[in-house]
Amino acid sequence: YYCAGIRAADLIQLRWGNVTASGRLHYQMGKNHKERDLLLVEQAIEILRHYRREDAKATDYIFPLLSNDAEYAGYVTQADKDRMRPELRHKMYQDISSKNALINKYLKKIAEKAEIEKPLSMHISRHSFAHIAQESGAESSAIKNILGHSNLATTERYMGSFDTSKTDETLRNVFAKKQSSATATEESGATKEEQAIELLKGMTPEQIMAVISAINK
Template structure:
């Protein structure tokens, strides 16, 4: 006599999830077989379910998880029958056989769980990217009529088919166009990160990594940049002082004068970041690296517009974020790292909204300055790098001032701008050669004797001519 029943491990894992086990009882002896199904709350599990709905319907991916459990149960029953034909069945033998033929866990469920962890940790931008990939994978699953995408499904063949699927996906931001190859590269970069994470936590074998074989690389694009002349036109642009477009011009120029400070960092700058000796000291939000920059005269002039006797050290420099907002109490980057997810999300939304507003007015500034480049806050970073390179700055110096982690990043960044080598090659190759002076015989050829004599005499000094005459008279 054998019985099968699913039950939940009451002790959470280190990831604060609860694992579902299959309890097998043979001849009064029980054995628990671990499944790869995990849930976040014990109340989401229903041991006394009907119609194979062990995971309650309100749980994300409940249908997929229940399908996995149903497959495990069917496999257990089939395994029992096979063992029973061979002789006496024991729970140990059944568990051993089951573990060697374990049902592959859901890769989609794993990806959603990972995205939720990123969301809870405040990584809103990455969370959105992960959700974008998951939505595309789910659409791919439906088109392929797959019940799920499991870890075992993650093969080179599946990635190749997914690649083809993405190349037919319409670009939501630009209707009428398909996804850019570099956008597809981002999708595969995230997918590769998820696969490696699955290997780290032990739900996938390292030897099964499809990215050991599958490769995808986007295309090189020309980075938007501004010339020195275009920057001068923006600087010289006369706008109504105090207007929103005037402020946005100040934000852009301040970023430029401060070596391309990123928009999110600029928006969050406080007066405490300006030191008494005229420097800007802050920690980058993207990689938590410290930056200590000299504030040039042009940057100091902009700061004077916004400073008054009433400002406090912890006030924001630019009138973009509310000093009284709940998130404003978290001043340093270390403070912000300890913010609750909801508050961090609120700050992220405010920064995104302000960045979008600035970029909107930068497009108007570009029109007024007769600039065709798609002007955004990030272009100030490109403009600084390009003009610094044109001025002869070393790549290592540009790396340090941009806050890049390694020189290779800076060199790839500068690759689109540095044309000095190709310029010199073209100048050398097509350098005009001087017209050769005609030889004496070429000049005299075809002239009469009198004309030849005159031509020769023209090239002589008076003394030489007199010597020739004297020789003739002798």
């Protein structure tokens, strides 16, 4: 979550060499091979401090999930992994999937103790980041880039099922304006078109577009 919804498989495979001296996380996504260069926020740095060892090597895995002694551990970069023997790549993916399932198992236990009813999983953090970033005012294009999505439609699916705050605000604004100004415009004998224009005055272009979009649905 603190690393912009990094995918579980990528997180499990992170090595200390992916952490730069300037406090950034640089890695290549396994799913689409895109390069990621993210600022490590203080919360993420604190987690890394917990796992840091004095004798850690740059090629060592950050989290104690995959073995540094495994044969596939010698394949560090994404280009290296692409050259793996099929059976070795299959073994690596099996181990990653197993550790992801283990993490999700413990997340469910945490959810029970915290009385969280929604199902928790590693992937939920990706959706949560997108949702909270949107609520914080981040542009959809910026969220798309930080998630590493290839198209905006994918990002909108991540956000769309969660956030109704903007449409709620638009509806409140529209009908609040209607209550305060409709009586005056009606008493003046204004046409429906003139009344609509009066209601839209003072609204932002984004709010107007949201109204139009709602009408067209």
